[in-house]
Amino acid sequence: MRRALALAETVLYVTSPNPRVGCVIVRDGVLLAEGATQKAGGPHAEVMALRQARERGIDIAGATVYVSLEPCSHHGRTPPCVDALIEAKPSRVVIAMHDPNPLVGGRGVARLRAAGIDVAIGVLAEESLALNPGFVARMARGTPWLWLKLAASLDGRIALSNGQSQWITGSAARADGHHWRARSCVVLTGSGTVLADDPHLGVREVSTPRQPVKAVVDTRFEVNEQARLFDGSRVWIFTCTHNAEKAARLADRNALVVELPDSGGRVDLAAMMRWMGAHDINEIHVEAGSRLSGALLQADCVDELLLYMAPMLVGPGLDMLRLPALQDLAQAWRFAFTDARAIGPDLRLNARHAGRWSALLSAITD
Amino acid sequence: MRRALALAETVLYVTSPNPRVGCVIVRDGVLLAEGATQKAGGPHAEVMALRQARERGIDIAGATVYVSLEPCSHHGRTPPCVDALIEAKPSRVVIAMHDPNPLVGGRGVARLRAAGIDVAIGVLAEESLALNPGFVARMARGTPWLWLKLAASLDGRIALSNGQSQWITGSAARADGHHWRARSCVVLTGSGTVLADDPHLGVREVSTPRQPVKAVVDTRFEVNEQARLFDGSRVWIFTCTHNAEKAARLADRNALVVELPDSGGRVDLAAMMRWMGAHDINEIHVEAGSRLSGALLQADCVDELLLYMAPMLVGPGLDMLRLPALQDLAQAWRFAFTDARAIGPDLRLNARHAGRWSALLSAITD
Numbered sequence: 046m047r048r049a050l051a052l053a054e055t056v057l058y059v060t061s062p063n064p065r066v067g068c069v070i071v072r073d074g075v076l077l078a079e080g081a082t083q084k085a086g087g088p089h090a091e092v093m094a095l096r097q098a099r100e101r102g103i104d105i106a107g108a109t110v111y112v113s114l115e116p117c118s119h120h121g122r123t124p125p126c127v128d129a130l131i132e133a134k135p136s137r138v139v140i141a142m143h144d145p146n147p148l149v150g151g152r153g154v155a156r157l158r159a160a161g162i163d164v165a166i167g168v169l170a171e172e173s174l175a176l177n178p179g180f181v182a183r184m185a186r187g188t189p190w191l192w193l194k195l196a197a198s199l200d201g202r203i204a205l206s207n208g209q210s211q212w213i214t215g216s217a218a219r220a221d222g223h224h225w226r227a228r229s230c231v232v233l234t235g236s237g238t239v240l241a242d243d244p245h246l247g248v249r250e251v252s253t254p255r256q257p258v259k260a261v262v263d264t265r266f267e268v269n270e271q272a273r274l275f276d277g278s279r280v281w282i283f284t285c286t287h288n289a290e291k292a293a294r295l296a297d298r299n300a301l302v303v304e305l306p307d308s309g310g311r312v313d314l315a316a317m318m319r320w321m322g323a324h325d326i327n328e329i330h331v332e333a334g335s336r337l338s339g340a341l342l343q344a345d346c347v348d349e350l351l352l353y354m355a356p357m358l359v360g361p362g363l364d365m366l367r368l369p370a371l372q373d374l375a376q377a378w379r380f381a382f383t384d385a386r387a388i389g390p391d392l393r394l395n396a397r398h399a400g401r402w403s404a405l406l407s408a409i410t411d
Numbered sequence: 412m413r414r415a416l417a418l419a420e421t422v423l424y425v426t427s428p429n430p431r432v433g434c435v436i437v438r439d440g441v442l443l444a445e446g447a448t449q450k451a452g453g454p455h456a457e458v459m460a461l462r463q464a465r466e467r468g469i470d471i472a473g474a475t476v477y478v479s480l481e482p483c484s485h486h487g488r489t490p491p492c493v494d495a496l497i498e499a500k501p502s503r504v505v506i507a508m509h510d511p512n513p514l515v516g517g518r519g520v521a522r523l524r525a526a527g528i529d530v531a532i533g534v535l536a537e538e539s540l541a542l543n544p545g546f547v548a549r550m551a552r553g554t555p556w557l558w559l560k561l562a563a564s565l566d567g568r569i570a571l572s573n574g575q576s577q578w579i580t581g582s583a584a585r586a587d588g589h590h591w592r593a594r595s596c597v598v599l600t601g602s603g604t605v606l607a608d609d610p611h612l613g614v615r616e617v618s619t620p621r622q623p624v625k626a627v628v629d630t631r632f633e634v635n636e637q638a639r640l641f642d643g644s645r646v647w648i649f650t651c652t653h654n655a656e657k658a659a660r661l662a663d664r665n666a667l668v669v670e671l672p673d674s675g676g677r678v679d680l681a682a683m684m685r686w687m688g689a690h691d692i693n694e695i696h697v698e699a700g701s702r703l704s705g706a707l708l709q710a711d712c713v714d715e716l717l718l719y720m721a722p723m724l725v726g727p728g729l730d731m732l733r734l735p736a737l738q739d740l741a742q743a744w745r746f747a748f749t750d751a752r753a754i755g756p757d758l759r760l761n762a763r764h765a766g767r768w769s770a771l772l773s774a775i776t777d
Contacts, residue, residue, distance in 0.1 A: 201567025356746040360734030368726030377723040385751040
């Protein structure tokens with residue numbers, strides 16, 4: 046299963062909106078064939094592995110199949126993997142996690158068992174979830190998995206009081222950040238950042254066959270039509286302001302303007318999350334200013350923190366997040382650390398919202 | 412040598428103001444005897460190891476001795492270890508680091524070589540330094556090694572705006588903090604913290620044969636004579652204010668009042684560091700408020716950061732350090748991460764001042 050998960054990881058930038066899945070076929074401790082899910086519309090991991098076995102002239106009857114997600118049992122853009130597996134007659138299928146779709150989860154397992162195949166499920170389930178939090182979140186709760194990318198000094202500043210922010214974290218951290226952009230479906234920022242910094246928001250520092258959608262929260266629809274992010278790639282603008290002419294001009298530049306309800310003088314962020322979930326978005330990478338980052342946290346939209354910390358103290362300056370003063374520490378926004386590692390001279394800390402992670406875990410285990 | 416360093420680590424709370432040193436005697440890959448330096452005035456590591464060999468009836472002539480610090484060649488409270496080694500006739504002595512005292516460094520090695528013993532030096536030197544940064548700092552530059560213990564949220568707050576600070580980090584982090592108190596020679600705080608929180612400052616959560624001195628920076632000599640820290644253990648008060656009566660009363664409670672020059676309306680912190688260096692202090696553990704912590708950083712007294720980070724965001728509140736606003740990031744106080752690890756639900760980050768660490772490393776290598 047570890048190898049199946051490693052295969053799934055090789056397609057981290059590729060399969061969206063489908064999940065990253067790996068499949069390994071083994072008999073008597075010998076690896077017969079393996080595969081990973083291809084880009085959307087292409088073959089799933091099981092089909093890739095079965096195809097490789099066939100190309101090698103290997104009959105996998107009686108073998109064991111390891112697959113990191115319950116095989117699909119419905120006709121999507123590809124035929125059901127369960128049918129292909131049953132036809133190939135393995136004696137045993139070991140699965141990391143259930144299909145998180147409550148309407149179909151369990152059917153793949155049931156059909157395999159009905160065909161007389163021994164099925165084990167739940168092996169390294171959490172590791173498989175870690176490769177697919179967005180897919181599972183979209184299926185289980187209807188909204189994407191969202192992480193906030195922050196880069197700060199040890200004392201939590203993203204810039205000096207005079208605005209200087211280049212550079213607190215180093216080039217290795219910025220390159221690592223592009224890995225996270227590349228795996229996401231949407232890179233989200235705020236209009237304030239677009240107006241102030243004119244970021245490109247594309248994936249540049251890692252090689253990827255797929256660029257995420259660029260998205261901007263722009264309540265008053267103030268974004269500059271000449272901004273660098275309008276480079277022909279897909280852009281979504283979430284706004285509360287109707288301006289048909291501007292929207293039409295931006296449509297020519299491949300930008301879609303999405304009008305959403307207002308919530309306290311700003312785009313209703315929960316509505317934005319539902320809209321993105323309905324539009325097949327699995328993972329959202331947020332790289333925004335302290336205002337939007339703080340608003341997302343307050344709106345309970347933040348599932349994970351991706352925090353690059355530079356080993357420096359800078360004193361007074363701009364905080365990572367604009368938040369209201371709390372009256373009690375019981376009201377603090379709490380996460381659980383999942384990783385801490387050196388990225389060049391900086392540290393990268395990952396922390397997840399524990400309750401929301403547990404909910405996803407429940408959705409993919411019995 | 413790894414074993415010698417592990418032995419040195421077992422006496423981390425014990426040997427001060429002497430260095431933590433381990434010694435291992437080996438022949439043909441067989442461990443013959445070993446030892447670690449005892450409390451000040453007691454035997455050094457080499458003597459402990461030689462004594463163990465004698466008790467076991469083992470002649471170590473021709474064996475190899477691994478010792479994590481150059482053997483002493485002068486008469487202190489104990490006779491020179493070099494004499495004992497020469498008498499025991501090992502064929503080879505492997506040493507981690509030179510004696511950092513510029514007046515005596517190299518003499519131990521020279522005397523061993525003059526006696527016909529093969530000597531190698533510099534094996535795991537940096538690891539040995541990491542066990543003795545304070546001893547080396549005091550010898551090499553005349554001042555102790557100082558670390559700032561901080562406990563904050565991910566956004567760098569040590570308390571909410573209303574002052575609430577219990578608890579941001581958890582009980583495991585607090586217990587780990589006592590390990591660092593226990594290895595230090597002085598636990599330093601400010602009078603503001605004493606007046607506000609009335610801390611005890613003793614080592615409680617780990618078992619130790621030795622309590623560090625408690626010290627207070629108290630420019631205007633405002634400390635409350637009934638404060639909990641005056642429990643009969645040694646206390647030093649650094650002040651710019653003369654009050655002979657109060658000093659005499661506190662002397663009865665085992666507190667020494669040290670009058671120091673004023674520097675910009677506060678105790679001259681550099682003078683305090685020199686005073687402590689002259690009084691055999693190797694390591695200073697600072698657990699203070701944002702005012703003293705910030706002043707120590709500004710006075711270039713901070714060699715290392717010991718930062719416990721809780722996985723929570725709290726918004727506006729009290730910063731870790733009170734610092735002036737910088738005009739340029741080039742003025743930031745920069746460190747280099749040396750460790751990041753989970754301590755219960757929190758993270759502990761260690762970071763050192765790179766230049767000052769390099770200076771110590773130069774003092775103990777050729």
